[in-house]
Amino acid sequence: MTAQCEPDNLILQAKGISKSFGGIKALDGVDLEIDKGRVNAIVGENGAGKSTLMKILTGVHREYDGQIILDGHNIAFATPKEAQNHGIAIIHQELNLIPYLSVAENVFLGREFVNRFGLIDTGKTVAETKKLLKKLDLDINPRMQVSRLRIGQQQIVEIAHALSLDARIVIMDEPTSAISEHEIKVLFELIRSLKAQGVAIVYITHKLDELFQIADSVTVLRDGKLVGSSSIEDVTHEDIVRMMVGRDIKDFFVKADVAQSEEVLSVRDMCLSHPRRRDDYVVDHISFNVKAGEVLGLFGLMGAGRTELLETIFGLHPKESSGELFLDSRRIEVNSPIEAIKSGIGFITEDRKREGLVLQMTVASSIGLASLERTERFGFLRSALESQLAQDYVERLRIKTPSIKQIVENLSGGNQQKVVIAKWLATHPRILLLDEPTRGIDVNAKNEIYRLISELAQKGLGIVMVSSELPEIMAIADRIMVLSEGKQTAEFTRSQATEESIMKAAIPKSFQLRHSLHS
């Protein structure tokens, strides 16, 4: 399946792009063709390699294998600025505007017009911005402070910035994730007009419905590999889902079944309000149970509210959330991590370096951090007790470290993750919440972590594991709950679950513009 198009429409071609991070392949021989005057969509799960590929195209990553051909010439960008100079602009999901500068100042940031005294020529800046905004049909005052605009408007300011750079290729990363339906409509019209002007759009999304309204071609990535690329007329929704999933599961460690036992954790009607949109929820009335010895998998795409659900259970959003928690059928109040830990809940966060570890600490101190009272006698820490505790977990979890005095920063990702798990086990939890426990660690270490999770469940812990890797969640979880845009959309037992059925439930359905926009 290759895109059918006129060869002279081809503006950028990437050939055999590969990129590794610390031994893990993020991209593996990916080919990509971008045509001008078309919307070239790229889809794939979280971690499929979309953003790595975009970072290579925009000069963020300099070291990679493969070729990039722009207008028929081989090219390699040394800096993002160089990519910009060649007419490649990217509009990030998190917008890159300076909130306290005006629209015009943002659009021409770094390239201000100056008068003959070397001072900024505000008049010209504003006039030029006005021209650009008019082209984009955005009726706002260029002197307005950016922070006072809505997200959708800010996005258009970013597009204006891209156009002011004479961008010929505009990359949009999940542009509809934070904007209202009306704004989506405006954005799509804008994209159509850019197309007509011959701009090439690279459109990254996982909202498949959008593709059929706006995209001309679609490229699917999975696990850093190109799965296929096609004209949008030649594929169906189901085809794309099938291309996004469908991996080998043969190498996976599969969790042993456990006998049914009693319920440990029960979550009732958990809600977390949206930080900006009123009457909207990031976590929307979620209820579930976890039994002792059970691993409940939570699957969802970016923005599904998985991490937020775990954070809410752990007491990180006491003011913005509602709902009830029961542990061993007793109602518990959790308004802070301190209370969560006291109740027997442990939370292994997604980002070990930012949230899980104090990197300068030793292995021993890190393991003991959440349960220091256990190594204390008469108000003083006993290093012997601390070492004993740490040594115990280093052996039990097979943590590879030269000594327990080693600084955790120097350990490998997999072993750092084990240290985090050890820290939580030392608090004697009844429930472990795991958020992407194998993110960024290599295959062998992953298998070790799976085995560990399985062992912990066998010992009677209840485990809630968030993962965006389908084969992983299908191998480790006894039950799988699917979240999409904060809501529970499906639940499967391991035997019922198929990759397609899970993915189908995970893809957001809220997009309701089908009829109004099809022209």
Next chain:
Amino acid sequence: MLELKNQKQILVKFQSLLALLLMVVIFSICAEGFFTKDNFWLVLRQVSVNTCLSVGMTLVILTGGIDLSVGSILALSGAIMAGLLKNGLEFPAFNLFISFTLFGAVTVGLMTGSFLGFFNGLMITRFKIPPFVATLAMLTIARGLTELWTGGAAITGLGRTFGFLGTGWFLGVPVQVWACAGIVAIFVVVLRKTRFGRYVYAVGGNERAAKLSGLNVNRIKLLVYTLAGALSAVGGLIVTSKLNSATPTAGDGYELDSIAAVVIGGTSLSGGKGSVLGTILGALIIGVLNSGLIILRVPPFWQKVIKGFVILLAVAIDKLNTKEP
């Protein structure tokens, strides 16, 4: 190769100590009268006040904060001790007069310092005011209160007993050096051997991870600023006792010397890394430098310039050796 690396690591670990020894050797050679018993005690006595402040500052900086108010709190605490001791408290409206014993006056002074530190902590944790701003405000507030309390003039004539801490000797060692050594010993143990100490490092190293590990981050910070205030008050006690008077300008600019000591001692301003012993070395380096330059008759203005460059040099060497990303 490995041995070479180890040697370098050891060198890095003891670089402050080496720098101190080097300075002592150089001044002993160049400056007549530097390497004498009298000067030895003089330097230690001069360093003791800064050491008190710097120990508190170390705690604060380890949590990733800063305390600019230590000098002002020192002044106010000292003035309150002196004022209460000499004049007592008078409430003409109620026809009430309270006189204070030495112990009472000192206690109230120490409590004042602790309270102001606690107030700093409260502003920082409860109202989320950045430490720099909160303690900058306290720098002005406490200085103003000192001037109000003293009426802008020194409170003098506090008696011999009160002067013992600042001028007396015990077992051949100045009393203030004993006091200082005691404080250092206590905080070395606190930081190394108690949960609180460990938590101080954790909060500064990664506040988010500390919070998620169930640490009460706000309470730890509150305690740290309170201790910094209390230690400033101890500094105030030593200064007032040494001069046998409390002046409204006491401790002016001391916050900078104590930050310098902490930084020279290898504590990272971003928190989580450093030690009290390092800070002591930093304070000693500043003290030895001061003394050496005075003995060499370097003009006072030049002394400041040189001190500034020493701070830059110390931190630059530290940064070069511990490659931070």
